[in-house]
Amino acid sequence: MTQVEQDRGADEVLADAPAQDAPRVGDLLADRYELAAHISEDAVGRQVWRGIDVILRRPVAVVLRYPGGALAAEMLKAAVAASRVVHPNLVGVYDAVDEAARAFVVREWVEGASLRETLAAEGPLDPARATTIAHAVAAAVAAVHATGMLHGNIHPGTVLIAQDGRVVLADARADRDTTAGTDVRCVGAVLYFALTGHWPAAEVPAAPGVPDAVRDSAGHAVAPRQMRAGVPDHLDAFAADLIDPRHEPPPADLVAGDLAHFDSAATDAFLDEPSPVRFGDEALGLRRRGGRTPFAKLAVGIAALLVLAVAGTYIGVRLMAGGTPGDAASGGPAGGPAPSASAGAALDPRPIPLSGAQVRIVDPGGTRSELEDADRTVDGRSSTAWETERYTSPLTAVKPGMGILIDLGGPRRVSSVRAEFATAGAAVSLRHGERDPGPGVSGDREVLASYRNLTRAVTTSGTWAYGGFDPNATYRYLMLWFTALPADGTGGYQLAVQEITVEGP
Incomplete structure (x- = not known):
């Protein structure tokens, strides 16, 4: 894996390391970063090494530049600036050191x-x-x-x-x-x-x-x-x-x-x-x-798709509740399969009891500060809600999204899922998976990577529902996945989920 690939033809040419100072496997930089393997040199001569943080015992990428001092100022300045932005889609920068004879930047090692x-x-x-x-x-x-x-x-x-x-x-x-x-x-x-x-x-x-x-x-x-x-x-x-x-x-x-x-x-x-x-x-x-x-007109097409998707969801739920048989040819919500009348169970759905212990927040790219009160989404009261923090930027500018994971307690058939929100404007899709790997960061990332879609994302109007489940399939883990939050009218964004209802036979 080349942690730093060739650059865009920079004019700068770096000096080679003096023989007596040339880095070697086993060298310890700043009494912390042990050089483990030389990976490559980029187009301007910076050496890239795989290293080990001997204190935290984790792999790191070490970018070495000879000499340090004023000639390394730009590299170090860029590293310091990058270290201030923490995001799951940005390589983390851990350290930047100038030793005069050389300078180096330590950052996240990406295996890939x-x-x-x-x-x-x-x-x-x-x-x-x-x-x-x-x-x-x-x-x-x-x-x-x-x-x-x-x-x-x-x-x-x-x-x-x-x-x-x-x-x-x-x-x-x-x-x-x-x-x-x-x-x-x-x-x-x-x-x-x-x-x-x-x-x-x-x-x-x-x-x-x-x-x-x-x-x-x-x-x-x-x-x-x-x-x-x-x-x-x-x-x-x-x-x-x-x-x-x-x-x-x-x-x-x-x-x-x-x-x-x-x-x-x-x-x-x-x-x-x-x-x-x-x-x-x-x-x-x-x-x-x-x-x-102009490019901005693309938004018109996207809005049209979302409107039709919401309308399709509404029609599908109405059909399941006993809508006009002649409308069945229009299919289920958001392009999903229409319920089978022969299945029988989908025609007589009942709420599946859910406790607070059966729901949790999935936040793979966040600060883990919004994990509490998920139980409010299944307490049977619209007067309570799980709320996100207030964001000053759209959600996907900060992290890939957030989710509410529901464990049904075991594999079972599902007829519909319905969610109520305090305000309109959330973009939500429904996913399902085979297991819950646990509430930590690594578990949340596994959920994001492995759960598959039952619906595409649609923008809600205050309520959202999906009824296009395969009547012959069983589900245990479902997740509402949010990629946009409602605007709060003051330049910010915040979501409040009041109630989630899952129905089945």
Whole structure:
């Protein structure tokens, strides 16, 4: 794993370490970081080592630079700035030390591969996986921008994919030419690269070791669908518009929010099954090269999809409750299967008793400060609620989302799930899994990675319901997964879940 890949052709040339000072396996830096293996050198000569923090007994990446002092000031300044932003999609920075003869930065060790290495081994990725990676990068960039800083070094070599599936952005290095818009365009370039294997080097800063985009007669990068089949219309337009220099890029938090709706990690059905609304050019108000309207109009298409998804959910629940038989051809909610009349059980559902011990909060990227009072969501009273903290940025700009996990006590058939919220505006999807690995950070990350979708994300109007369960299947672990919180009217965001009801035979 190259913890720091080749950089973008920096002009600086670093001096080699003096022979007597050259690092060796077993060297102990700052009486704490033991060098275990030399990994690589980047394009400007920084040495990258795998090390061990001998105090905390954890692997770390050590980036060494010779000499230290004034010539290392930029590297150390960038490391200090990066250490102030804590986010699950950013590589953690632990330490930065200047010893005059050398300087080094200690950061999180990521066991895996870079995006460049991944595509070199596998070729272009499927749309679902490409979207998940772009969403993670967008969330990381939004978190950096929320602090007033810029990243400035987003390319396939600094996007790292851990073996557990986690995607992290590394090696922030903004300079005087970096802008927030450049960072956002690079998010689009990451999506474009993941889909095509080509990097739009004329639209964003060049990336080492990857081919430029294929270009049309006017010199524009062609859309991803012109390079490969199977890219959904909406994703094709999204990637093409983000890298198009004729459009002003939107803020990173808005891009992260849009990608949250596309993200296959939260909405597999959205990408893997035909969408009820095709995101064609006319639906989005977008036109192909030479005359597309501004990128922001994509939000209209997304809003239309969410409205139809909410309407579909309502119709499905009405059918289960004994709605008009002639309407059954419209199917179940959000594209799910319609209940089978022969199953019988779905036609006579009853609330499944739930205690406070059967629900918990899943917060894989948070500070663990919002885990209490989950029992209020199943106490039978709408006057009580579990509440998030108040956020000053959209949720996915801070972390990948939050969830409420429900343990039904054992495998059983389920007819419907219903949730009541204090206010409208939450984006919620329903997932299910085979086990609850426990309430710690690692357990929450496993839940996020392993639980599969029953619905795509929809924006609620105060209540939410799903009734498209397979009547012949059994479920034990369900999770409501939130990727957006309601706006509170004062520039912030906060969610209050009053009651969750699960029904079954």
